[in-house]
Amino acid sequence: MDHDRTAAPLSADEADARARQLITEAYAPPYEVPTSYRDETEPTAYVPTPPVAQPGRPPMSQRATDASALMLSGSVAALSVGGATSLVLYTLGQVDPVTLAIGATGPVALVLAAGSLLKAVGRAKAAAAPTEVHNHYTGPVRQESTTVSSTTKGLFAKNRNDVR
Template sequence: MDHDRTAAPLSADEADARARQLITEAYAPPYATPTSHRDETPLPAYGPTPPVAQPGRPPMSQRATDASALMLSGSVAALSVGGATSLVLFTLGQVDPTTLAVAGAGPVALVLAVGSLLRSAGRAKADAHTEHHHHYNGPVRIRQESTTVSSTTKGLFAKNRNDVS
């Protein structure tokens, strides 16, 4: 509705009523049912919210994270050993290929041997405890059986040996 400029100005009560009517019409939805909803409540700082991937390294298990850190540390160590070897070779000017192969394979063989030794020591410690104690109160008529199966795989072509005791 066009407002006639020649008409008399509205009184304060009429202007207030007209303003309220315009505000109500402006904020009233043009449809009967809402099509969206925005929840303005703040999210909790902790709780059952699922994790979200963060920038940087991708999420990994603890074992994968430990292995990754070990590989990064090993690469730094290999870089220093390689740099020192390169400096020695540059200083000497020439090296016998056999000597170079032995010098390059020596540290790797040493690391593999130490790793194998530590693994076998860990297995020996885990297998050392074989006692089982059972305590019963009163008359007991139970038949008890204990079966242990250990499997060993060795060789380039898998050779399985199962010991049942």
């Protein structure tokens, strides 16, 4: 029953009856809204695809990533040292060039000496590797070999001894 807008207005009883009819139709079944949906179509077959470069840092090997992180952290350290040096020079006002050269080359020489020391320690450790031993026996021999290795890890020492 459509109401024509050009027709005469409804009386109060007719308007009340029409409102009740609309409310009854609005709340009449089926008024349930589905809360879930199951897609019954078969998924597409798996197809391997090549990797795609993502936005941000470009893909690199693990060694290159480690070197990049080391350079970034070194640049932050150099920035703080340079800033502190600039602040000291600014507060002093005037500095002798010889004193400045000695102060600037001191940390570099220390880093180079530490690197040389670490390389020497690494070479010494590699040279101290145990040599292979060959034993030749005649007759019945019983030979036993025991190796004990100890590993300590963590803030609080946790010893673990493996006996082989």
